[in-house]
Amino acid sequence: MENEPNARGVSTSVVHAFAILDQVAAAGAEGITLAKLAGGASKARSTIHRYVTTLLHLGVLRRDDGGRLHLGVRLLTLATELLDEDNLRSAATPVLRDLGASTGETVHLGVPTGGRIVYIEKVESSHSVRLVSAIGHQVAMHCTSMGKAVLAQLPPDELDAALSQPRPAQTVHTLTERDELLADLAAIRASGISMDEEENELGVCCVGAAILDSRLRPVAAISVSGPSVRMTTERREEIAPLVLDAVRLIEQALGHRGQNAT
Structure with missing residues (x-):
């Protein structure tokens, strides 16, 4: 039946x-x-x-x-109850608020689900011109700072499977060629920092990093996002260490060794 x-x-x-x-x-x-x-x-x-x-x-x-x-x-209602009980969100929220206060830009926390990144927390920018996004919104992996940060930390077989999926161009800046994207992911893996330079949305730049569990697997990512007129190369370089510090604090709160443990 x-x-x-x-x-x-x-x-x-x-x-x-x-x-x-x-x-x-x-x-x-x-x-x-x-x-x-x-x-x-x-x-x-x-x-x-x-x-x-x-x-x-x-x-x-x-x-x-x-x-x-x-x-x-x-x-x-169900999602709110889940998020309220979620250890990741509870551990990350105060850190995200501090990161938002120190940068003045929009901060997101996302988790990989079904080949995409789903926002589960957001701290609004203090500027009048800010990004339009919402908790529950899904974004592509290959062209976002959070998504690329997660991809960069995947084991080779899982990364190969992920890159076998379609990678449509969201903007003229999207990296769609496999070799070009792999080179970017290698740089992200080395530095821990992922940049989205108008690759997902024109006029928007982001700085992101992955949150790793105790087995050094990517379970989430955070990003600082803002208009490209404010998120210049120099500003993104200033924000990058703040993002890494935030990731380290979240991993410590979760009891994970993480990528930034000493």
Whole structure:
């Protein structure tokens, strides 16, 4: 039966429900129609409708006035509870606030998930001109300072698998060629610092570094981001040691030896 778990104990119904949530999330602010979720097949539409009705009832989906589906507030409640209990976020938040205060720029904490970086904490810039981003936002690995910082610390086999995925150009500055990106990652690995020089968004530059666990594996990353007019090469070089100090403090708070331990 459809609702019975398979031989490995995995419920196909739960898998299908999360697949729907992934599609709705990917649709972004515009939302998605039931017909598009089902791909136009009448039988699939009947099945999808059953799942969607349940997800709407549970509050993890919502339907706007035009009938398009969006993620529901129940997910935000669950995510907030998770983040409140998360050791990484608890350890990092005071350090991120100090980093934001010392740089005046926007500071992010992100974790690698599904080949992308997901923001789980943010400290706003003190400037009137600041970045538009939000907790839960996902960004690419190959063209962001946090993503490249994580990639640089991966074992060779995992890095090779990661680089086998598509690397679309987000801007004219995005490093899409494998050899060029590998050279950049080698430099990041040597210094511990990753730079995003308008590679993900024109007019925005970032300085990032990975947070390593006790096995020296990248579990998260932080970044300081701002408009390129403020984040000049000289300013980024001034910020880089502050980012490394922040990473060291977070790793110490987590009980990790990390890359900056003495």
